[in-house]
Amino acid sequence: MKKISLLLIGLIAMVFSTQIKAQETQELEDLNYFKYVVIPIQYQFQSEENEFLINSLTKHLFNEENFTTYMDVESKPKDLTFNRCLALFAEVKSESESFFSLNTRLELILKDCNNKVIFKSEGRSKLKDYKEAYHDALKDAFTPLQSFNYEYNGKNSYDSSKFEEEEQKSPIQKEPKKETKSFEETVKEKLIGTYSLFNEEYSISKIEAGYILTNTATAEKKAFINVTSNNSLLFNSDTINGTLVINDDGDLEVEYFNNASGKVEKATLYRVE
Known part of the structure; x- marks a missing residue:
């Protein structure tokens, strides 16, 4: 009788495990219906924009898995502007902010334009340093995506003819910039110019x-710099996503997460003129 009970428990556990795996597989497959991922510049648990570079790291990790990403403060492509349902909207929630917690737990959530949860994953870290723990937990939350080959299947594509009609009827109205004029002028004055990095001119x-x-020699576009609503600067390229600071010498210091080393690093573009 005892053996039969154990066998029955084992079968129930096997069926339950199979159902969970099937659900997880379906959640991953559903990601292929979405063309973009939009990432906020600040999550609810953060006290400031891109705190601990968590948002930049989120963008970087999605890019690593072949997703096309935009920070919510960045300019969007026209199809996404007219049809936000082409995108998934990322959220990261922190469940353990106490210093005395045994570990840091982050929850990565992707929702569609109707606020429906399409994908959810959890990551944990036992590191005590806040920045390192958040990064470690976030990378852990991305583990299911690493074994999934994301590829947009076009089944959520936008009707181009409708887009053209809407564009003619109602041109995109640009939202007024939140930055003050004096700050914009200061940034423009300090940023525009020529810089040197690794003996190449930009x-x-x-x-x-x-x-x-x-790149001055090849005319190749290497990176985009955006001003956020909090008057900070975001630096985004194919390999680097981080924050930018203009130092007293006019040089540009970019702080970013290096996926190869697993650490936050800095790169400096030195002002030439």
Whole structure:
């Protein structure tokens, strides 16, 4: 009788485990219906924008898994502007902010435009340093995505003809910039110019959505710089997503998460003129 009970328990556990795996697989497959991931510049548990570079790291980790990402403060492509349902909206929740907690637990959530949860994952870390713990837990939360080959399948595509009609009827109304004029002028004056990095020359110029960093010799666009509503600067390229600070010498210091080393590092573009 005891053996039969144990066998029955084992079968129930096996069926339950299979159902959970099937649900997780379906959640991952559903990600292919979405073209973009939008990441907020500040999560609810943070006291300031991009605190501990958690938001920049979120963007970086999604990019590593072949998702097309935008921070919510960045200029968006036209199809996403007219149809926000093309995107998933990322949230990160912290469940353990006490210093005396045994570990740090973060929850990564992806919701659609109707606020429905499409994907959810949890990450943990036993590190005590806040910054290192948050980064470690966030990377852990991305583990399920690492074994999933995301590829947008186009089944959530936007009707281009409708887009053209809407664009003619109602052009995009630009939201007024939240930065004060004096701050914009200061940033523009300090950013625009020529810089040197690893014996290569780069130039920064103003564009409608922010600023662009270009290789002077090849004219190749290397990075975009955006001003946030909190008057901070975001630096985004194919390999680096972080924050930018203009030091007293006019040099640009970029702080970012290095996925190869697993650490937060800095790179400096030195002002030439």
